[in-house]
Amino acid sequence: MSMQQRQRRLVALTEFLTARPGQMVNLGDLSQKFGVAKSTLSEDLAAVKEALEVNRAGVIETQVGALGGVAWRPALDVSRVAESLAEWIEALAERERRTAEGFLYMTDLLFDPRRIAPMGALLADRLRPLAVQAVATVETKGIPLALATADHLGVGVILLRRDSRLSDGSALSINYLSGSSHRIQSMSLSRRAPVEGVRVAFVDDFMKAGGTARAAADLLGEFNARVVGVGVLIATDEPQAKLAGDYVACLSWSPASNTISASPWVDERLEGKGGDERGTSSGT
Amino acid sequence: MSMQQRQRRLVALTEFLTARPGQMVNLGDLSQKFGVAKSTLSEDLAAVKEALEVNRAGVIETQVGALGGVAWRPALDVSRVAESLAEWIEALAERERRTAEGFLYMTDLLFDPRRIAPMGALLADRLRPLAVQAVATVETKGIPLALATADHLGVGVILLRRDSRLSDGSALSINYLSGSSHRIQSMSLSRRAPVEGVRVAFVDDFMKAGGTARAAADLLGEFNARVVGVGVLIATDEPQAKLAGDYVACLSWSPASNTISASPWVDERLEGKGGDERGTSSGT
Numbered sequence: 158m159s160m161q162q163r164q165r166r167l168v169a170l171t172e173f174l175t176a177r178p179g180q181m182v183n184l185g186d187l188s189q190k191f192g193v194a195k196s197t198l199s200e201d202l203a204a205v206k207e208a209l210e211v212n213r214a215g216v217i218e219t220q221v222g223a224l225g226g227v228a229w230r231p232a233l234d235v236s237r238v239a240e241s242l243a244e245w246i247e248a249l250a251e252r253e254r255r256t257a258e259g260f261l262y263m264t265d266l267l268f269d270p271r272r273i274a275p276m277g278a279l280l281a282d283r284l285r286p287l288a289v290q291a292v293a294t295v296e297t298k299g300i301p302l303a304l305a306t307a308d309h310l311g312v313g314v315i316l317l318r319r320d321s322r323l324s325d326g327s328a329l330s331i332n333y334l335s336g337s338s339h340r341i342q343s344m345s346l347s348r349r350a351p352v353e354g355v356r357v358a359f360v361d362d363f364m365k366a367g368g369t370a371r372a373a374a375d376l377l378g379e380f381n382a383r384v385v386g387v388g389v390l391i392a393t394d395e396p397q398a399k400l401a402g403d404y405v406a407c408l409s410w411s412p413a414s415n416t417i418s419a420s421p422w423v424d425e426r427l428e429g430k431g432g433d434e435r436g437t438s439s440g441t
Numbered sequence: 442m443s444m445q446q447r448q449r450r451l452v453a454l455t456e457f458l459t460a461r462p463g464q465m466v467n468l469g470d471l472s473q474k475f476g477v478a479k480s481t482l483s484e485d486l487a488a489v490k491e492a493l494e495v496n497r498a499g500v501i502e503t504q505v506g507a508l509g510g511v512a513w514r515p516a517l518d519v520s521r522v523a524e525s526l527a528e529w530i531e532a533l534a535e536r537e538r539r540t541a542e543g544f545l546y547m548t549d550l551l552f553d554p555r556r557i558a559p560m561g562a563l564l565a566d567r568l569r570p571l572a573v574q575a576v577a578t579v580e581t582k583g584i585p586l587a588l589a590t591a592d593h594l595g596v597g598v599i600l601l602r603r604d605s606r607l608s609d610g611s612a613l614s615i616n617y618l619s620g621s622s623h624r625i626q627s628m629s630l631s632r633r634a635p636v637e638g639v640r641v642a643f644v645d646d647f648m649k650a651g652g653t654a655r656a657a658a659d660l661l662g663e664f665n666a667r668v669v670g671v672g673v674l675i676a677t678d679e680p681q682a683k684l685a686g687d688y689v690a691c692l693s694w695s696p697a698s699n700t701i702s703a704s705p706w707v708d709e710r711l712e713g714k715g716g717d718e719r720g721t722s723s724g725t
Contacts, residue, residue, distance in 0.1 A: 169495075
């Protein structure tokens with residue numbers, strides 16, 4: 158076996174594993190795919206694992222046994238998240254985004270995968286210790302962030318509808334008083350949604366009083382699912398106490414002073430105090 | 442420089458590039474990040490490029506000039522798409538998914554990133570030659586597929602709303618007759634949406650008569666944006682001629698015989714007739 162062949166294999170193996178974050182890849186399948194003996198594969202995996210870990214790009218986790226294999230768990234890319242946060246703050250400050258009624262137009266930003274993916278990675282990093290089995294959101298503008306967060310956690314999204322549709326079949330609905338607009342709102346969930354007994358993180362784009370998050374927890378509770386964490390892109394600084402209780406927001410908006418800034422826990426995390434950081438050193 | 446150092450760098454470089462599909466990475470930034478001279482970086486890049494291309498994982502594109510650099514363009518992972526399609530067909534055949542009114546409950550499937558990502562990759566692969574600059578969808582169930590497709594194309598999603606909201610500011614709305622239910626429906630788009638002159642692919646979860654896709658094209662036309670392609674997850678076999686004109690569907694549903702199957706162009710693509718395929722050989 159030439160050195161060049163080994164290098165090729167290391168590169169191909171790296172691409173294969175890192176393209177499947179959180180997915181357990183069987184060693185037998187891998188050795189077949191790359192046409193090498195298991196002993197050679199093990200040496201290759203050790204080399205890939207060491208190189209990625211030295212670079213703080215993430216870790217390759219190994220699980221032994223019949224259903225065992227290896228899985229790639231990427232570390233939070235702090236420099237990318239920091240860059241993305243700066244872009245969000247800059248974009249949200251654009252005067253054209255303020256509507257006459259004092260709202261902030263940001264649908265185009267929320268629906269851009271390149272902008273929302275780093276925020277999903279950030280929330281997933283924070284919510285991961287809660288061992289959630291699903292992310293829930295209520296339509297519509299929180300959907301991209303919920304999907305990005307779920308993607309990083311390796312789980313699905315439970316969609317709460319504003320109105321139930323014919324394709325939902327029978328559905329359970331609740332009405333609630335919105336904490337900010339004091340209007341009656343409703344949300345519903347199909348009885349077919351597979352959520353029984355599941356640990357859930359509720360994710361949304363925006364939180365003011367937290368009434369929507371609380372209503373989502375109530376509705377999911379009817380299905381015996383439990384909201385164990387709440388994450389949003391932007392929360393207003395007032396009221397400080399939200400109806401939903403504990404939550405994490407990437408950005409904090411002060412309408413009074415008209416400023417948007419990263420939340421304190423985000424600054425701490427990006428400075429490497431909140432967990433393993435992904436460095437910029439090549440480690441060589 | 443030891444062989445081990447070079448191997449480490451090749452692995453780290455592979456992870457860095459493939460984690461940023463479609464994104465132009467500057468060579469100066471790369472050589473700084475990995476702490477090597479540009480000449481060494483060029484040799485490394487050539488090795489990574491060759492290994493990935495031999496494995497048919499994708500191509501590294503080079504752009505020269507001041508704004509130049511390299512960008513990773515993953516090939517369609519045909520085995521993964523084929524596996525995902527089989528899972529979709531199996532899941533959609535589950536009897537519990539049929540509602541009393543003859544609809545198909547599939548919200549949980551549509552909102553699972555692991556299920557929808559391969560379908561987005563498949564549509565993106567098909568739509569890429571159209572050089573679209575944005576993907577558009579109308580809320581709500583088509584959103585995950587639209588985001589996945591846009592992610593693979595490296596563009597954003599234009600969200601058409603069913604009703605305009607306060608945060609949209611002023612919006613343009615149209616009413617149209619749904620081709621399948623013959624009911625009046627409406628959709629709207631904020632005047633702040635940055636879509637002027639853009640080439641758009643319309644993406645949705647389901648198409649029957651195609652009235653929604655046609656209405657989307659009309660509404661986007663009012664903004665001087667042009668729908669140049671339409672892609673959906675599932676289309677019914679009847680009516681064959683859709684109001685939207687040309688479209689591509691991943692799956693075809695025959696309500697009469699109650700069968701769901703992959704569309705002919707999909708089978709062709711997965712057999713490698715429709716473009717560069719990603720093989721399973723390691724190439725060593």
